[in-house]
Structures are given as C-alpha cells and as structure tokens.
Amino acid sequence: MKKTDMVLGLYLMLAIVFFIVPMPSILLDILLGLNMSIAMIILFTALFTKEALDISSFPTLLLFTTIFRISLNVSSTKLILTTGDPGNVVTTFGNFVGGGNLVTGAIVFVILIIVQMMVINKGSERVSEVTARFTLDAMPGKQMAIDADLNTGAITDEEAKARRQKIQDESSFFGAMDGATKYVKGDAVAGLIITVINFAGGLCMGMIYGGLPMQEALEKYTILTIGDGLVSQIPSLMISLATGILVTKISKEADLGDVLVDQLFSIPKVLYMVGGAMVFLGVVTPLSIIIFPAYGFLFIITGRIIANKLDVEEIETEVNSEESAAEEIRRPENVASLLQVDPIELEFGYGIIPLADVNQGGDLLDRVVMIRRQIALELGCVVPMIRLRDNIQLNPNQYVIKIKGVPVSDGEILFDHYMAMNPGYVEEEITGIPTFEPSFHLPAIWITESQRERAESMGYTVVDPPSIIATHLTEVIRSHLDELLTRQDVQNLISNVQEANSTLVNELVPKLLSVGEIQKVLQNLLKEGISIRDLITIFETLADYAPTTRDTDVLTEYARQSLKRAISNKYFPSNETTSVVTLDPKIEQEIMNSVKQTEQGAYLTLDPDTTQEIINSVQEEVVKLENLGKNPIIITSPIVRMYFKKLTEDYFKDLIVVSYNEIESNVELQSVGMVTV
Missing domain, CATH: 1.10.8.540 (FHIPEP family, domain 3)
Structure with missing residues (x-):
C-alpha cells in the first residue's frame, strides 16, 4: 500500500475512532492544530491555483475535512462535559480569541457563524449551482467548437480528445461542487448545535456533578464552549472561503491519495505562508509554544525541499531541451513529417482570410462542417478532414482546391462583392465585372452590395463569396469522392x-x-x-x-x-416524362464482340475509327438534349452499360449512362434520339 493511501486511511480512521474513544487533551491540541493547518493549506491552494481543475479533488477533500472537524467537536465536547479540561487550544481560544469575556466571546462566535452561514456559504452555494447549470448548458456548444476545429485541422485528434475530457471533467467537478457546498452549510449548523449542547450540558455537569456555584459554572463552561466553537468554526470558515474562491475561478486519472498530496503540497510559497503563520501563532499567542512552531518549521522545510526539487526539474528540462535541439541539428533532416499528404486542402490568398476568420465574422469553417454533413447524407460517405490554410504565394483573392496534395481546381473571388448569374430568362442587363462561376463555369457578373437588391428584384441569382467557395468545394469533393x-x-x-x-x-x-x-x-x-x-x-x-x-x-x-429505385428517383422525376437517348442495338452488339476478358478484368478492343464515329454520334445527341434543357442521359442494355460508360467517360464527364434494369417500371421516358453509326 502506498504511503499516501495509508496517511489518507489513517486520517479517516481517526475521525471515526474519535466519535467512540475519548482522547487526552494533549492529543486534542495536536489534532486541532493539524485541522487548522490543513484548513490554511486548502485556503491558500484554492487562492493560488490557476483553474479549478488544479484541485479537482476539492469536493472529496471537503467531505473528509468536515467529518474530521466534527469528530474533533465531539471529542472536545466529551472532555468539556467529563473533565472540564479540553486542552490548551480550546481554553486559549475561549480566553484569548474570545477576549476572556463571556459577552465578547459569545458575540465573536455569533458573528463568525453569521458570516459563514449567511454570506460565504450562501454565496458559494448559489455560485456553485449557477456554474454547474451553465457548464452543463455550454457543453453542446463546446463540443461543436471542438468538432469544427478538428474538421478544419486546427487541432489534432489527441488535442480534441483532451479538450473533450476537460469539458467532461468541468461538468463533473462543478456538479459535485454544487452538492459539496451543502457539507459546509451543514457543518456550520452542526457547530452551532454542538455549541448550544456544550453550554447547556456543561452548565448542568458543573452544577450537579462538579458542585460549582451557578455563577462559576456559567463562567467556566461558557468560556470553554465559546473556545470549542471558535476553534472549530475558524477552520470551517477558511474551508468555506476556499470553496467560494474555487467555484468563482475537474478529476484526474490517479489514486486519490496521490492526487491530494500532489495538489496540496506542490506550491512552495503556500507552505512558506502556512509555516510562517503557524510559527507566529505559537510564539506571539498563548498557544502551545511546541506544537504550532513545530508545524510551522515542518511546513517551511517541506516547502524548501519542494522548491529545490522544482528548481532541479527546471534545470534538467532546460538542459534536455538544449541537448535535444543540439541533437536535432547534428542529425540529418527528419523529413517524415513532410511526407504526409492531406486528402483535401483549400488554400487561399490573404484577401480571403476574413472569410475563414471567426473573429472577423467569417463562417467558412462552419460551411466546411456542413459540406461534410451534406455529402454524408447525400452519398453515404464520410468526407476526410478538409484542411484550410492561407498561402501568400497565391493572388490575394485566389483560392486553390487540392486533392491529395495536387491542385485540381481553383477560383478567384472579390471579397466585398457578390456574384450575379442570369438564370436564362432575365433580359435586362446589370453593370458589373464579367466573370465565370467557378463550379460550373457559367457566365456571371461581380456586383457591389448596393446593386444586390436590384439584381435580385430583376431575377438574377445573387451569391455571396463564402457560398461560391463552399459550392465549388462541394462539387470538387463530389467528383473525386471515389478516390478519397x-x-x-x-x-x-x-x-x-x-x-x-x-x-x-x-x-x-x-x-x-x-x-x-x-x-x-x-x-x-x-x-x-x-x-x-x-x-x-x-x-x-x-x-x-x-x-x-x-x-x-x-x-x-x-x-x-x-439500387434502381434510388437511381430512378435521382435521374427520372416521377411526375414528368424524361427525354433520353437510346443506343443502337448494332453498336451494342459490336461493343460486346470487342470485349476481351483477362485476369485483370475486361477491356474493349474497338478500332479507333469506330470509336470516333460512336463518340461523334454521342456528341450530336448530347447537344440535342442540352438544347432542350435536359440532362444528357443514354439508356443501354444491362450487359453493355459498363463498357459503354468506360468508352465515353473520358470524352463526356457529365454523361449519364443507365441500363433498362436500373429504371423503375413506373418511369415515363421519351426517346429523342439514338446513338448510331
């Protein structure tokens, strides 16, 4: 068993034992001093930690210290009622801290109770509740932000995993703190009740069993009761204050004993301050001159040891860093990191950076996320991560789309303009800068913001720059999805x-x-x-x-x-007749006669003249369909479809070749031509 686990177990075991077994007053003094020291350490650690996660064990620690403090209250109550001598610490707090006056001590004690319960506890409880609620409400947004950063390549998978874990830890921590503040509130109430019991019980014990006059019994047991209340409420007040500090500023995968020790005894200046405070209390006040300075010097020495250890680690880290840098210089260039090729890249000039910068109102990153979602829903395939990066070698308004490191398409936009496209029926022209839409190479015009409303009223299709880039990127990904x-x-x-x-x-x-x-x-x-x-x-x-x-x-x-239902739904609308082109049976037979089967698959052996005649005929029929405003669709027999598609795919990128077996029976077709030679 680890030493930290043994210490933690002993700490809790003592708390349980002291509920049952009476303790001598000297032992009570030692443990009360320990309780005050731990309260100080918790307070200053909560004060100097950079974030709540640095002391993520606080809710558990709060429970441990509360039960230990209550056990000391019970033990001091036993000594007050049985012997009338609860030790140096309780007596000193009653006489010195309480001013040696019944009224003064009682007022100080009541003030501490009011401050703790009505101010610190109530505020901490409310802050914990609100923080827990807001942390839970913010989780979906934080998760989406992490996914967006991951999709755009801003962070790695490991960084995304660490951020998600931190979000979960924050949620768990503030949820636990919302409940843990009830410990502190209950502890204050319990301390008040115990004080009342001590006062009434001590008065009865002194008068009935001690034979003391009422005035003497009242003076003696009131001072002891106030001292016992103060010696427990002051550490409780420090814990309450630490709670408030922590919740206004989550869990680590380690043994609890290691976590507590690492988090409480890792900042030297905390131990210096606590040690100095303990020495001061032992020397200046009537508190034990042995116990409190001993604790103080112990914490100071421990802080010095930790500081020396941190200095050594810092020097070692610096030396190792210098050695690593020197070693990196001495050995040949490591090019492994340069060999990785991103599946999809979008590079853009510096003039387009505002579109991708969230701080400047750009939403290009969000559109990239939506592109991956859209293609997943449309084609059932997960698009690889899309890398966005600026490139000063490009023109300011230029962007390039790369697939596996090779440019496949590019475009140029005007950042503060809109692209207006004539859908074909608008006769009135609008002034602007002539250009071409990059996705489908359609004629378009760049117009200004002031012209946008007029162009839309005339019937032009007006598109903003982010939509142009997003549409272009979507079409490029669609056309190269098979190789991705x-x-x-x-x-x-x-x-x-x-x-x-x-x-x-x-x-x-x-x-x-x-x-x-x-x-x-x-x-x-x-x-x-x-x-x-x-x-x-x-x-x-x-x-x-x-x-x-x-x-x-x-x-x-x-x-x-x-999949003929899906294919029919994609190419043949159910409420209208679709114009198509058929394939001459003679050509189908000639194609089948030229198919050669090999171990690597089938290929065509058509002579070049026949191939050219077929391509020319396809060209004529495709032009005929395009003039009618229809998609170029050719219908073939099932056995010929794949060979005819291979024959024409290098010449006609958008040609749709469908077999009769891929068409639903309720589809209405109209043949407007035939591919023949």
Missing part, C-alpha cells in the same frame, strides 16, 4: 453495418470478398454519383452474386440494379 474512399473508410462502414447485421457481414467479409474488392465496388458507384448510404442492400447484393463472380465491375452492375 480508402480501405480504412470501407472498414469503418462495414463495422457500422455489422453492429445490426452481423450475419450479413460475417458471410460477405472475408469469405466472399475482401475489403479491397468491396472498396472497388463502392468507388465505382461513387464515381458515377450513386449514393452508397443503403449499404445493407449493396452488401446483400454482393453476398448473392459474389459466389459466381469476383469481377468488381460486374458486381457493381448488380449493385446498381438493386
């Missing part, structure tokens, strides 16, 4: 599904498909903008067809067909 999906992300998705569908996951992984093969299927779906939120349906389909084929392209087609 890692095996670890897939494993996390599988683990989420496994919680409620363990049978399905156990059958599929790894018996039928590996995590990497499932990743390829999900990437194929995301590449064409198909949501993977319905993982259960996707996994069920893979479990059905994986025993017959492990070709991830073929499995993707089966998964698409099982």
Whole structure:
C-alpha cells in the first residue's frame, strides 16, 4: 500500500475512532492544530491555483475535512462535559480569541457563524449551482467548437480528445461542487448545535456533578464552549472561503491519495505562508509554544525541499531541451513529417482570410462542417478532414482546391462583392465585372452590395463569396469522392453495418470478398454519383452474386440494379416524362464482340475509327438534349452499360449512362434520339 493511501486511511480512521474513544487533551491540541493547518493549506491552494481543475479533488477533500472537524467537536465536547479540561487550544481560544469575556466571546462566535452561514456559504452555494447549470448548458456548444476545429485541422485528434475530457471533467467537478457546498452549510449548523449542547450540558455537569456555584459554572463552561466553537468554526470558515474562491475561478486519472498530496503540497510559497503563520501563532499567542512552531518549521522545510526539487526539474528540462535541439541539428533532416499528404486542402490568398476568420465574422469553417454533413447524407460517405490554410504565394483573392496534395481546381473571388448569374430568362442587363462561376463555369457578373437588391428584384441569382467557395468545394469533393474512399473508410462502414447485421457481414467479409474488392465496388458507384448510404442492400447484393463472380465491375452492375429505385428517383422525376437517348442495338452488339476478358478484368478492343464515329454520334445527341434543357442521359442494355460508360467517360464527364434494369417500371421516358453509326 502506498504511503499516501495509508496517511489518507489513517486520517479517516481517526475521525471515526474519535466519535467512540475519548482522547487526552494533549492529543486534542495536536489534532486541532493539524485541522487548522490543513484548513490554511486548502485556503491558500484554492487562492493560488490557476483553474479549478488544479484541485479537482476539492469536493472529496471537503467531505473528509468536515467529518474530521466534527469528530474533533465531539471529542472536545466529551472532555468539556467529563473533565472540564479540553486542552490548551480550546481554553486559549475561549480566553484569548474570545477576549476572556463571556459577552465578547459569545458575540465573536455569533458573528463568525453569521458570516459563514449567511454570506460565504450562501454565496458559494448559489455560485456553485449557477456554474454547474451553465457548464452543463455550454457543453453542446463546446463540443461543436471542438468538432469544427478538428474538421478544419486546427487541432489534432489527441488535442480534441483532451479538450473533450476537460469539458467532461468541468461538468463533473462543478456538479459535485454544487452538492459539496451543502457539507459546509451543514457543518456550520452542526457547530452551532454542538455549541448550544456544550453550554447547556456543561452548565448542568458543573452544577450537579462538579458542585460549582451557578455563577462559576456559567463562567467556566461558557468560556470553554465559546473556545470549542471558535476553534472549530475558524477552520470551517477558511474551508468555506476556499470553496467560494474555487467555484468563482475537474478529476484526474490517479489514486486519490496521490492526487491530494500532489495538489496540496506542490506550491512552495503556500507552505512558506502556512509555516510562517503557524510559527507566529505559537510564539506571539498563548498557544502551545511546541506544537504550532513545530508545524510551522515542518511546513517551511517541506516547502524548501519542494522548491529545490522544482528548481532541479527546471534545470534538467532546460538542459534536455538544449541537448535535444543540439541533437536535432547534428542529425540529418527528419523529413517524415513532410511526407504526409492531406486528402483535401483549400488554400487561399490573404484577401480571403476574413472569410475563414471567426473573429472577423467569417463562417467558412462552419460551411466546411456542413459540406461534410451534406455529402454524408447525400452519398453515404464520410468526407476526410478538409484542411484550410492561407498561402501568400497565391493572388490575394485566389483560392486553390487540392486533392491529395495536387491542385485540381481553383477560383478567384472579390471579397466585398457578390456574384450575379442570369438564370436564362432575365433580359435586362446589370453593370458589373464579367466573370465565370467557378463550379460550373457559367457566365456571371461581380456586383457591389448596393446593386444586390436590384439584381435580385430583376431575377438574377445573387451569391455571396463564402457560398461560391463552399459550392465549388462541394462539387470538387463530389467528383473525386471515389478516390478519397480508402480501405480504412470501407472498414469503418462495414463495422457500422455489422453492429445490426452481423450475419450479413460475417458471410460477405472475408469469405466472399475482401475489403479491397468491396472498396472497388463502392468507388465505382461513387464515381458515377450513386449514393452508397443503403449499404445493407449493396452488401446483400454482393453476398448473392459474389459466389459466381469476383469481377468488381460486374458486381457493381448488380449493385446498381438493386439500387434502381434510388437511381430512378435521382435521374427520372416521377411526375414528368424524361427525354433520353437510346443506343443502337448494332453498336451494342459490336461493343460486346470487342470485349476481351483477362485476369485483370475486361477491356474493349474497338478500332479507333469506330470509336470516333460512336463518340461523334454521342456528341450530336448530347447537344440535342442540352438544347432542350435536359440532362444528357443514354439508356443501354444491362450487359453493355459498363463498357459503354468506360468508352465515353473520358470524352463526356457529365454523361449519364443507365441500363433498362436500373429504371423503375413506373418511369415515363421519351426517346429523342439514338446513338448510331
């Protein structure tokens, strides 16, 4: 057992024993001196700690000191009633502190009780209650702030974990303090009751059993009662004051004995002040010349030892820091930290910094959080952390979006302007700076704040700079989400599904498909903008067809067909007829004849002339649909869809290729053309 644990156990055991076993007056003097010393240490420690968490054990400490102080009250009551001699400390407090006068002592005692109960205790109790309530109410906001900092890369996972733990500790601490203040209040009430009992009982004992006249018994036992009340209420008052200090300024993972010792005996100047106070009381006052100075010198020596230890640790830390710096200079450059590549980065010039600075009213960080949430709901995939950083090498109003460290798109905005776009039916023009919307490269105009209301009334779509950047970033992430999906992300998705569908996951992984093969299927779906939120349906389909084929392209087609309700809902509105283009059966047959199967998968061997003719025909039909204001959608047979998509994806980025098996039966289609050669 640790020494601190033994001391703590002995402290509590003595408190229990003294309720039962009488103690000699000299032992009571020693323990009353110890009680006063501990009260001083608690008071000054609460005063000099930088935050409440530095003495997070305070509620438990409050309970321990209260029960110990009450046990001393009981022991002194026994001595007052049985022997009339409770020791030097109680007698001195009655004569010296109380002024040796019954009325003066009684008034001082009553004042202490009133100050403690009506001022300090009541105020501390109210502050604890309000602080606990506000701390609990503020928890959600603090958690959101931590999540926002984590999402933007301002803090690491370890820092986020430490901040969350601190929030939980603060909540636990102030909740415990709200209840712990009741200990102090109850202790004051108990002290008052014990004083009344001492006075009445002592008067009876002195007159009945001691044979003292009433006047002599009244004088003797009143002084002893006042002394006993003062010697317990003064430490209680210091504890109350410490409570008030602490709650107006949470729990550590360690043994309670270690926590108490580390937190109470870690500041040398506290021990110096307490030691000096104890020596002063022993020398200047009639208190014991042996006990109080002994405590004082003990605390001073202990403080000096701790100070020397801290000085040595500071020197060692400085030396180690210098040695580490020298070692870092001597050895070759450590480039490991430079090898990490952020999945998504948004770099911007210094002119855009106000949009990302919360202190300047910028909400770009909040929009980034909403982008991750929006894509998770829309496509069922968790977007990696988006890193935001300024780059002085860029133009002031320029921003660059990088995927895995490589720039994939950029744009330029005017910070104090708005972008106005003509939706196609506005005939009246508005003056401004011509530009292009960065996400879809649509013509637009930069206008000032004063023109905004007029442009909106004319029918223009007006967008502020943060929305422009957020929309652009969202579209870039959507188009590259398939390559951002890692095996670890897939494993996390599988683990989420496994919680409620363990049978399905156990059958599929790894018996039928590996995590990497499932990743390829999900990437194929995301590449064409198909949501993977319905993982259960996707996994069920893979479990059905994986025993017959492990070709991830073929499995993707089966998964698409099982998701036909979602695909139909995405591309074919239920209340209108959708214009589409079909594929000539001759081309479908030619494509199938050119498919070559290998161990690495299937590929097309169409001759270049035929390929070019097909692409030209697709171009004509796509232009026809765009002129009608429709999405370019081509319908093919199920077996040809994936090969035709591979054939055209390098030429037509936004071309939608759907098979007949991916369309619900209630969808109304109108063919406006056919891809043919």
